[in-house]
Amino acid sequence: MIPGGLTEAKPATPEIQEIANERVFLVECQLKEELHLGKKGRRGRPSHREVKPQLEEKANETYEEFEAVEYKTQVVAGINYYIKVRVGGNSYIHMKVFKGLPQQNSTLTLTAYQTDKSKDDEITGF
Template sequence: MSDLVGGFVETRDATPEIQKICDKVKTEVEKETGRDYVEFSAIKYRSQVVNGVNYLIKVHVGDYLHIIVYVNLPGDEFSLLGVQQHHAKDDPLEPFH
């Protein structure tokens, strides 16, 4: 991985790996938002290498969510760190807590 430890990298198109991360935390996102999602599709993402990797992901659910997911190394644990609802398609992915 060529990303440097520190800030989030530029926004990239979601990959099948990013979709798998979304799938792992979907139930937790549903609990957090109080909604059940038929569609839960990763669109864009940014990553940040820490002691593991933080992923900031734009998810299409009819409208758009921004979620932050921490994935440990070697990648067997997934933790939902935050959810923002009611985003638009063109809203930039900006870190939040």
């Protein structure tokens, strides 16, 4: 594996399905929450929600399924997981989930996603 490059695609494992289902938050949502000041000038805490409802809200869709089928990884200052998820019938999405290094905050973060994908669409860096 080349540092910074994507691995070859592999079938999703139970661990990858768990990452897809994990309680993560969108970077965009986190930034909005951090800018919002709560009572007495304290910062609001980012809202952590499961990824599926976040994607449904952002994409204005309701997904019948949410099954990770394939993934690639990218080693950066942590690991980016690029996951192909079947969301019903012949519909797929690609999502990018970042996991920090063990000595850092290792919260999983959904950093990007792509909709309108098919089974044959290759997972690429985005």
